[in-house]
Amino acid sequence: MTKTWLSGLVTGLFVPLAALAQELPPPLSDADYLPVNPAEAMLGQALFYDPILSGNKTVACATCHHPRFGTSDGVSLSIGDGGIGLGPARRADPDDPPEQRIPRNSPALFNLGARDFTVMFHDGRLEADAASPGGLRSPLDADMMQGFASVLSAQTMFPVLSRDEMAGSYNENEIGQAVRQGRITGPGGAWDLLSQRVAQIPDYAAQFQALYPHIDTPSDIAFTDISNAIAAFIAFEWRSDTAPFDALLRGEVTFEGAALEGLALFYGSAGCATCHAGQFLTDHGFHAMGTPQIGPGKSATFEDHQRDDGRFRVTGRAEDAYAFRTPSLRNVAVTGPYGHAGAHRTLAGFIAHHADPVAELQNYDPAQALLSGAVPDDFAILQTPEALQDIAATVGVPPVALSPDDIAALVAFLGTLTDEASLAGRLGIPETVPSGLAVP
The missing domain is CATH 1.10.760.10 (Cytochrome c-like domain)
Known part of the structure; x- marks a missing residue:
């Protein structure tokens, strides 16, 4: 699939081929998936x-x-064992509360x-x-x-x-x-x-x-x-391979308006496709993007801190400090909150952060998180200037100028990755399970 269809006037928007920094990926097929019994x-x-x-x-x-x-589960950081309810309504069991939240977004x-x-x-x-x-x-x-x-x-x-x-x-x-x-x-x-x-x-x-x-x-x-x-x-x-974006890759539809403008930004001047590449919109790599850290952090039993050093905890390499895996963007419009700690409840807010990570980190508003029973300790790292400086120092990408209209267009494009068939599932939620226990 080439980029030629992007040239021309579509609802008053001219998208020159040179604006795209990366080719669109080929459409998905059965060969891209492992067989399933x-x-x-x-x-x-x-x-x-x-x-x-x-x-x-x-x-x-x-x-x-x-x-x-x-x-x-629709929240920044989950409550697993010791919780009651489901999704944003889940809360700590007052009779048997958890020792802490799960430290990373589900x-x-x-x-x-x-x-x-x-x-x-x-x-x-x-x-x-x-x-x-x-x-x-x-x-x-x-x-x-x-x-x-x-x-x-x-x-x-x-x-x-x-x-x-x-x-x-x-x-x-x-x-x-x-x-x-x-x-x-x-x-x-x-x-x-x-x-x-x-x-x-x-x-x-x-x-x-x-x-x-x-x-x-x-x-x-x-x-x-x-x-x-x-x-x-x-x-x-x-x-998930039946979203409007997949139909576009197969040459079955074209985009118009904000979705087309957002696509041109994504694969062009906004630079999103540098990391969110390929058919699943991820390079499967690890990048330090200054994402706000909330919650208990990741530490060993003998450690006493609330940092989450990211990939560094796996490799021990200094260059991997605060780097986290590039997520796939399939169905991203319905999978918030966003970031390894779920610090942004809206996609627009997360895009704005990625456009200028260092500035946005310093100006982060904790109200962007979605936590059940939030306590001051949840934001300990963000209230420590030295920690913020350490995180910001690892960001290696320059800021990108995005207007509110640009961000809205990117959100519109990312909405074309929503695949209703995959959201519904193929087998669905069972009414009962063999153990007889309650199905979530």
Whole structure:
């Protein structure tokens, strides 16, 4: 697909070819996605919505990744274990509150079954790597990397081991206790205990035995089998390639007005496509953009700070300080708040920040965040001049002059990435799950 269709007068807007700094990507096809077994996806659907995989049996994958909120949860920073409700209405359980918020924004799940997606999480701590054990690279031990069918499957091992996401505290349940004691793999480890829970449910046991040839009895079900099924569901359910932008790439439609103007800015003078490149509008790289930091930050048990050093925590390289992964922009209009900590509730606000990160960081208004029960501590980093200077010093991009009309046009273009079919999903939300627990 060439750029020639952009030349000419469209509703009074002239878009010269020279204004585009980057070619439009080719349209997506089946070849861009890994194949999915529909029966495996159906099993994964039940597991994705079933709280049986959380320590206290109160949190499912869908709690923080719900289709009602664009496969995220509509808030800056989630409340996992110890929360009540869903989405922006979720709040801390007064009888059993969480120890802290989840420190990073819940990412959307669209197109994670595509071949391009080989890196997971805001800091990229999980990557496909043929030279590493199990074909995966992560901060976890090598023996934990075996048996996952894909990097998408392997990412499920992190939330079930997180106290604040799904595991719960060590004094609340056997999963949280096993995690605290470092018992993850092997008999009696956290994954084994979760697998036993699933295996003891006849409906699940029958489905696993029918689906996987290596499972002869319920006791053969491993955590990797559970995660592989969940990955199949995510890949099947939220494939997104039927948005108006996709129709444009296939030559089936043209854009007019603000959407056309925004496209020209995105691929031209605004420079968005420098990082938001390719069919999924991401280079899968890591960039320091001075994004405001809110919430508890990322720190080890022995550390006492609220910073989130981003990619630096994975690589240890100074140049990776405060760098975070470029997100895909598919369905971006419905997946806010934005940024690794969800500091901006509006897309226009986030675009304005990206246009001039250093100035916007200094002038950030905490009211742009969307937090349940916000407390002053949520903004500790932003109230520390030295921390702001450190973050601003890592920004390596020059400011871009964008008028309010330019930002509105970019928002209009990004709206063409909204794919109603993927938002609705293909299997949908089940009314019940085999455990009998409440579906989020």
